[in-house]
Amino acid sequence: MGTRIRRPLALASVLAASAAFTVGGHATAQTWNNTATAAIPLIQATDLGALATNTPMRITVALKLPNAAAVQNLLKAQNTPGSPQYRTKLTPAQFNAQYAPSAASVGAVTQYLTTRGFTNIQVAPNNLFVTAQGPAALVQSAFNTKLERFSQRGKTIFVNTKPAQVPATLNGIVLSVLGLNNVAMQVHPKTVTPCDINVLTCVRLTYDPATYWKTYNVGSVPAASQTAIAVMAEGDVSSVVTDLRTFETANGLPAVPVSIVPVGAASTDTAGADEWDLDTQYTTGMAGNVKQLYIYDTTSLSDADITAEFNAWVTQDVAPVANASFGGCEFFSFLDGSMAADDQIFLQGAVQGQTMFASTGDSGSFCSVGTPNGVPAGVPFVEYPAASPYVVGVGGTTLLSTADGSYSGEIAWFAGGGGVSLFETAGAWQSGIVPTSSLGLRALPDVSMDADPNTGAIVYVAGASTVIGGTSLSSPLAAGVWARLQSASGNTLGHASPKLYAGYPATPGGAPSGITQPVDGFHDVLTGANGLYTALPNYDFTTGLGSFDVTAKNALMATAP
Numbered sequence: 001m002g003t004r005i006r007r008p009l010a011l012a013s014v015l016a017a018s019a020a021f022t023v024g025g026h027a028t029a030q031t032w033n034n035t036a037t038a039a040i041p042l043i044q045a046t047d048l049g050a051l052a053t054n055t056p057m058r059i060t061v062a063l064k065l066p067n068a069a070a071v072q073n074l075l076k077a078q079n080t081p082g083s084p085q086y087r088t089k090l091t092p093a094q095f096n097a098q099y100a101p102s103a104a105s106v107g108a109v110t111q112y113l114t115t116r117g118f119t120n121i122q123v124a125p126n127n128l129f130v131t132a133q134g135p136a137a138l139v140q141s142a143f144n145t146k147l148e149r150f151s152q153r154g155k156t157i158f159v160n161t162k163p164a165q166v167p168a169t170l171n172g173i174v175l176s177v178l179g180l181n182n183v184a185m186q187v188h189p190k191t192v193t194p195c196d197i198n199v200l201t202c203v204r205l206t207y208d209p210a211t212y213w214k215t216y217n218v219g220s221v222p223a224a225s226q227t228a229i230a231v232m233a234e235g236d237v238s239s240v241v242t243d244l245r246t247f248e249t250a251n252g253l254p255a256v257p258v259s260i261v262p263v264g265a266a267s268t269d270t271a272g273a274d275e276w277d278l279d280t281q282y283t284t285g286m287a288g289n290v291k292q293l294y295i296y297d298t299t300s301l302s303d304a305d306i307t308a309e310f311n312a313w314v315t316q317d318v319a320p321v322a323n324a325s326f327g328g329c330e331f332f333s334f335l336d337g338s339m340a341a342d343d344q345i346f347l348q349g350a351v352q353g354q355t356m357f358a359s360t361g362d363s364g365s366f367c368s369v370g371t372p373n374g375v376p377a378g379v380p381f382v383e384y385p386a387a388s389p390y391v392v393g394v395g396g397t398t399l400l401s402t403a404d405g406s407y408s409g410e411i412a413w414f415a416g417g418g419g420v421s422l423f424e425t426a427g428a429w430q431s432g433i434v435p436t437s438s439l440g441l442r443a444l445p446d447v448s449m450d451a452d453p454n455t456g457a458i459v460y461v462a463g464a465s466t467v468i469g470g471t472s473l474s475s476p477l478a479a480g481v482w483a484r485l486q487s488a489s490g491n492t493l494g495h496a497s498p499k500l501y502a503g504y505p506a507t508p509g510g511a512p513s514g515i516t517q518p519v520d521g522f523h524d525v526l527t528g529a530n531g532l533y534t535a536l537p538n539y540d541f542t543t544g545l546g547s548f549d550v551t552a553k554n555a556l557m558a559t560a561p
Contacts, residue, residue: 030167032144036062036176037164037337040183045152053137055147059118059179060304061109061130062341063101064172071099075351076428079498081561087492089353092126092317099348101127105173112170116142125315128344129307143177157183164337175344176337179304183336185328186368187275187301187472205401205455206467209251209285212450212457212477214405219551223288224483227491230294230319231283231476232309232326233276235269237297239462240276244293247281247460256284256293261316263309264299272301274461278468279325279476282457286480294319301326303338310342310356310385314349320486323479324358325472327383329367334423339384343424346390355496357479358386359471360393360417360445364531365541367417380532382419382444389427392482392496393417393444394475395543396451397525400515409515412528412535412542413452417471418444419533419541429501433539446500448525448543449474449481481548488554503556504545505538521553522546 065071077085090098106123109130113121118132136147144165149158160180166173207215233240241258248255258280276295284290298309313322333339346356361367361383386393396416400408424442426434434443450456453469460466482496493499504520516523517537525535525543533541 032165033168033171035164035166035174035337036340037160037178037180038335039161039163040159040181040332040335042150042152042159045150048149048151048156051136051147051149051158053135055136056133057136057139057179058131058133058304059139059177060307061113061132061177062175062307062337062344063105063109063128063130064175065099065128065344065347066101067099068344068347071347071351075347075495078351078494079429079502087494089494090351092315092352095348095352096126101173103127106130108170108173112167113142118142124311126311126348129311129341131308139180143180145180147180157181159183176341178307178336178338178341179302181336182300182302183332184301185306185326187272187326205399206458207399207450207455208458209253209282209288211401211405212286213288215399215401215407216481216547217407217549217551218288218484221484221488221550221554224291224480224487225289226291226487227287227321227483228292228294228319229283229287229290229479229483230296230313230322231276231279232306232313232322232324233279233295233297234272234299234301234305235267235297237273237276237295239270239273240280240295243277243460243463244280244284246463247285250460250465251285253285254289256290258293258295260295260297261312262297263312264305267299269300274459274468275325275472277461278457278459278472279323281459282473283323283476283480283483286477287483290483292319303333303336307338307341307345310345314345314352314354317352317354320354320491321479321483322354322356323476324356324385325475327359327361327386329379330381330384330387330421330423333384339388339423342385343388343390346385346388350390350495353491353494355482356385356391357394357475357482358391359383359475360386360395362396362415362451362470363417364415365417365419365533366531380419382421383417386417386444387421387424387442389424389442390495390497392446392478392500393544394471394478395445395448396471396474397448397543397547398452398528399450399455407523410450410523410525410543410547411515412448412525412530414528414530416445416448416451416474416530416542418530418544427497429498432506433501433504435539443539443541445544446497447478447522447545447547449477449547478548481550484550485554485557489557493557499557499560500545502560507538516546518549518552519546521549521556523549
């Protein structure tokens with residue numbers, strides 16, 4: 001008897017299977033339901049035709065939190081003095097037991113993927129995601145979508161040109177489907193260009209950690225030696241630790257313990273190395289020291305890979321502070337379903353006491369549609385993930401100081417991201433403080449720090465020093481400050497956003513000291529603009545609450561209920 005070889009289904013058979021299923025021996029039309037993954041429209045792009053049907057793909061099915069409102073209420077209770085949950089935190093195990101999708105929901109998704117022929121099916125520890133592998137033809141049929149290739153600004157990409165759908169049996173279970181495009185988010189480091197500044201006189205100052213400590217008034221607030229920090233990265237990060245050690249030696253800093261956490265397949269990409277150098281050096285540098293630095297290293301900056309990275313940080317719950325100095329126009333994250341999926345991750349992190357800091361972008365009150373970093377132009381959207389209500393979005397300033405590093409004031413950096421989200425709702429902590437809070441709209445930034453490359457940071461890249469700015473700098477600076485505040489409070493502060501807004505006045509106050517005024521532990525920036533918005537007393541859409549006066553903010557944290 002000859003050996004029988006099991007051959008893969010022909011494409012025609014796969015497509016036919018998507019159109020009908022059998023009930024009582026009769027073919028019945030499939031009923032499809034939309035997910036949060038919509039069709040992706042592209043501008044300035046040339047259609048290159050359908051994605052090859054045999055293209056190998058890895059998709060991520062995001063499941064809905066069964067009761068997101070209950071988790072949001074818990075977060076509110078954790079930040080309400082007098083509540084039994086005040087200043088408590090959940091562990092990942094407690095979150096799973098109380099709020100995660102059920103085993104039955106996960107089983108329904110995995111059964112569907114298995115039946116359709118997907119392989120290497122894996123479930124995330126918090127049941128929020130199920131990943132699987134299969135060719136493009138199978139992906140298209142299983143989610144009733146269409147995948148198309150395009151050429152855009154010199155790059156070949158693919159996106160789904162039809163919404164991703166699931167059978168009626170999975171309606172209410174599946175939130176979105178990720179991995180249906182390979183469009184990558186952008187990092188925001190901006191190397192200094194002399195006199196690239198939009199003020200009356202050209203300022204050219206550079207900063208190292210010790211100077212930032214003096215300028216932002218760290219004073220006697222201890223280093224963050226009791227707090228771990230995570231940095232979100234991508235590609236080959238082997239040089240990043242070497243550069244970190246060079247940076248530490250040059251600045252007389254302790255060598256922080258480093259763990260690289262691989263997430264997904266390894267990548268040889270080194271295009272973002274200067275970004276990861278900046279992030280690791282100035283989170284830990286501003287913090288002075290950390291208990292542990294975790295570098296979460298994913299395959300690419302596509303939606304599915306970033307989601308996996310964020311979820312690893314939350315489900316492992318080893319670092320209460322994290323930084324992501326990358327982003328993309330919020331409308332793309334909304335359309336491809338990653339906004340809905342990632343918001344659930346950040347919400348879980350928040351009730352576990354974790355905070356992600358993210359840069360708001362370097363296109364001013366716009367998000368880039370091809371404009372380079374540092375140019376306030378594009379379309380009037382904010383960036384994601386900074387726009388998530390459970391992320392601290394960090395904008396940018398031009399930092400001015402005396403020769404010895406003493407604080408002289410700040411101006412809103414003309415390219416610092418800020419504005420109003422059209423897709424995200426505001427956290428309760430913005431109520432009454434942010435001008436748009438009565439409309440329930442999420443506003444950015446939350447806080448700001450130095451970002452102007454002309455007042456940028458000295459960073460070691462490939463062993464040599466250079467000066468880099470952008471909100472890729474301001475975000476790790478803010479994360480480093482928060483790590484200090486956490487350590488000073490014994491890591492009991494929980495999620496940062498409610499604490500940053502608590503006590504901040506809704507109306508102007510404080511005595512202006514030149515171009516800033518002190519407000520609730522912040523330097524409230526009074527001068528400058530970022531396109532559509534102008535710096536104003538108290539909260540504004542250029543610098544948010546302002547930049548940290550670390551000693552003042554720490555004193556307020558210490559006396560809070």
